[in-house]
Amino acid sequence: MFEGLSQKLEGALQSVTGQGRIDEVNVAETMREIRRALLNADVNYQVAKEFTANVKEAAAGEDVLTSVTPGEQLTKIMHDELTQVLGGEHEGVEMAETPPTVILVAGLQGSGKTTFCAKLARHFRKEGHAPLLAASDVYRPAAVDQLKTLADQVNVPVYSVEEDGEIVEDAVRVADEAVAEAQNTARDIVIIDTAGRMHIDESMMQEVEDIKTTVEPNETLFVVDSMTGQDAVNTAKEFNERIDYDGVVLSKLDGDTRGGAALSIRTVVDKPIKFASTGEKLDALTPFYPDRMAQRILGMGDVVSFVERAQEQYDEQEAERLQEKIRSEEFDLQDFYDQLQRIQKMGSIKELMGMIPGVGNKIRDLDIDDEAFTHIEAIIQSMTPKERAHPDILNGTRRRRIARGSGNEVRDVNQLVSQFEEMKDMMKTMQKMTSKGQDVDISSLMDKITGGGGGQGHSPR
């Protein structure tokens, strides 16, 4: 599913390798792969068409750099183009000059409005504001209860209108009164949760329009499920025509959707994507990052940053030195420690693994504890240089001292030492493979990990 796009492009562009520039002919075939990638990512058909034409234009006549393959280069051009369309300056929520700031939240059924409203309320509370939630979803069974439960969790009050224990089905009234309530109770932000509605449901669209004209919100947000397919353009357009929203919220981005709808929406309505909602936990609300989204749509993983960071940390000389050490079985705990340091400089392990195409969504739920390294480092730091170089001298007394010195248990030290021995065995095995003529070197391993995106040390295809 997540074959690297750059690899595919490589295939399509094989005929051009060696040619000096990307021209009309060698790009044409590649465009097909790009279209497929975009359509597979749920980018709208027409939008994909336009986008591909733009990339084609941008690519035509570009000099092929000698350091990268044409496939890589084209991927980069596309990535840049995509980032540009998705992006622009990050925009926050427009605040009112005189409080309360009124925020209207609308969208289709099941797009995640209520959860988003609670997250937004929490976000503002953390910034020192006093938000009030308005329960304007007066139709869906238990929608008000749902909002109240979530609001409780973030300690924000909810305004709802009930008569004789029944919800009054007047969304405009709830919104209007909530604003007055905020003024009376010195709440500086009102977030209006509305019922999910189909964009072709005339009376419901009229209702949200009425809410908007009545309360005159400072900010109107359109929430859209990031898994939405081709229809995203229709709903985004229709809602925009009716309520002229200020920004888009992409919800459920914690799944493995490629999220092409983001590109479609940005193209058909010129409104910024302001938030990404990523999970059911109420703190899972992040600003929207165009470049990450671009990579996601292209199914690239974060190849670009991964390669960059790997290059920063692994220069060729270092890799050679390391190989020599492994070969001569001199790899000791000090080397191990140095490697850990390097890896950590590249970022968190989970983040790093997430950048690898095809791995990203598989580890999203894994708890990879970066703290684990802290213990290992502390243990090694508590060893003398001699102990690091010759782990076999680590007897009981020394291990007890190291454990005390690093604030660990003796069994942690034991575990580290035995893990290290295992690792050395693995390295020996790799060495044997190499000596049998199988070419295993660090840079080719890097290549494998990055799906051929590695810059230096490229093996010829």
Add this chain to the structure above:
Amino acid sequence: MGFLDTFTNWNDDDEQEKLEEGLDKTRDSFFGKLDRMVRGKDTIDAEVLDELEEVLITSDVGVDTTLDIIDHIKARVERDQYVSAQELDGLIRDEIAKLMLEGAEERPADFTAPLPNQPHVIMVVGVNGVGKTTTIGKMAHKYRRAGKSVLMGAGDTFRAAAIEQLEVWADRAEVPLIKQAHGADPAAVAYDTIEAAEARGADVAIVDTAGRLHTKGGLMDELAKMKRVMGRKIPDAPHEVLLVLDASTGQNALRQAEEFIDSVDVTDLALTKLDGTAKGGIVIGVSHQFQVPVKYIGVGEEIDDLQVFDRKGFVQGLFKGVEG
């Protein structure tokens, strides 16, 4: 490789289309276009395939399935030689409908049909916000109206007010609801539900589950556990595992189906929110690729807005309103 040819000429086709729009303002349906395109020709040309491709892709059928369909049609045309647009139109619809699996007899979609098991246990699963609870409410109502006794289980103990929401539907459908407190073990609720269904001699037990993204391993395991627990009480239960898909979902529905099938062996699909402009074409690929039939479609928020899936009608819908 029709896709390749047609795709490569995209931009040129664009201009062509604009030109033709000027010339021919009467085009209002896919069939109308088809008629215009095949008039006086005896082979299928790129333009027809182009048009078909756009219809399918914009209905969320997906690139791979679209390619499959186009290949099938090319092969059929070579073999059978169509003569008129009408024949080609029928052929296209036929090929698409054929990709979708027919329902299984032991799980009849018709609510009045006799069920092979008593209680017939149905577990309803899906990602967040697809309309599981609403679908359950509608199903309970339809079964009841068909004269069957129904029991619902509030297995979504996670989402805020999910139990209350199902309670409202239970009232509307006039069926009893088995529930525990918010935060209770959903497997225990599932067990209680089918135990009660057995004790009361109910015909149908429908168990709700919390929406979960298919990428959350732990939550998928929890779902598998719910299923196992039911099987311990009644062998073969649940007899039906219904995966609810939102018609507006794009290619990710394939991933959802894959993961849910992997965890709980989905037997049928329900496609919701077909009352909007989304065509829900992704179910073609899902049904074909995973060999799971589509059983129901949701077409609104009212209790009666659930229909038994009809392949022909669905394909009809794909071509309805194409390019006004």
